[in-house]
Amino acid sequence: MPGLRASLTTALVAGALAAGGCSSPPRCPPGASCPPSAPEVAFTPTINGVTFPPRKDGHVPRFRVRPGEHLVMRVTVTVPRHVTITALWFGISAGSWGDGPNGPTGMNPVLAHYSLPLSTGSHAFGLRWRFPRGHAGTSLYLTFGWSSHHPDASAEGPIASLALPEHVQSVARTG
Numbered sequence: 001m002p003g004l005r006a007s008l009t010t011a012l013v014a015g016a017l018a019a020g021g022c023s024s025p026p027r028c029p030p031g032a033s034c035p036p037s038a039p040e041v042a043f044t045p046t047i048n049g050v051t052f053p054p055r056k057d058g059h060v061p062r063f064r065v066r067p068g069e070h071l072v073m074r075v076t077v078t079v080p081r082h083v084t085i086t087a088l089w090f091g092i093s094a095g096s097w098g099d100g101p102n103g104p105t106g107m108n109p110v111l112a113h114y115s116l117p118l119s120t121g122s123h124a125f126g127l128r129w130r131f132p133r134g135h136a137g138t139s140l141y142l143t144f145g146w147s148s149h150h151p152d153a154s155a156e157g158p159i160a161s162l163a164l165p166e167h168v169q170s171v172a173r174t175g
Contacts, residue, residue: 073142075144
C-alpha cells in the first residue's frame with residue numbers, strides 16, 4: 001500500500017508540473033535550456049494561377065508541373081504581430097534545408113533575397129523559374145528562409161512541392 005501511495009503521489013505531482021508549464025518541450029531533453037520556437041509566419045503559394053492556402057497538418061501543397069515548364073509564382077507572406085522579418089529568401093531545393101551562417105542552406109537556385117524589413121501583415125512576392133527537364137516522378141520544393149531581430153528568430157522550410165507526374169511522355173518534334 002505505501003508503494004502504491006508513493007506512485008500515485010509521484011504521478012499527481014508530475015501531472016501538476018506538466019499542467020503548470022514546468023515540463024520541457026518534447027523535442028528538448030529534460031532539464032535542457034531549449035531555444036524558443038520561431039513565430040508562425042504563413043506562406044501562401046500561387047503557381048501558374050493556382051492557389052493553395054497553408055495547411056494546418058504540416059504538409060505543403062503539391063503542384064504538378066511539366067518538364068521545362070515556366071512557372072510564374074506568387075508567394076503571399078503573412079507576418080504575425082510582434083514580428084519584423086529582416087531577411088527573406090525564396091529558392092528551390094531538392095529536399096533539404098537549414099540555417100547556415102550566411103542564411104538558409106539547401107537552396108539551389110536562390111530565386112530571391114530581400115533585406116527590407118517586413119512588419120505585421122501580408123506581403124506578396126513574384127517569382128519566375130523554369131522547372132528543369134527531368135525524370136518522371138521528380139519532385140523539387142519551393143522553399144523559404146527568414147530571419148528576424150525582433151524577436152531574434154529564424155526559420156526555413158518548404159512552401160510547395162513541385163512534382164513531375166510519374167509518367168512523363170516525350171513529345172517528338174518534327175521540323
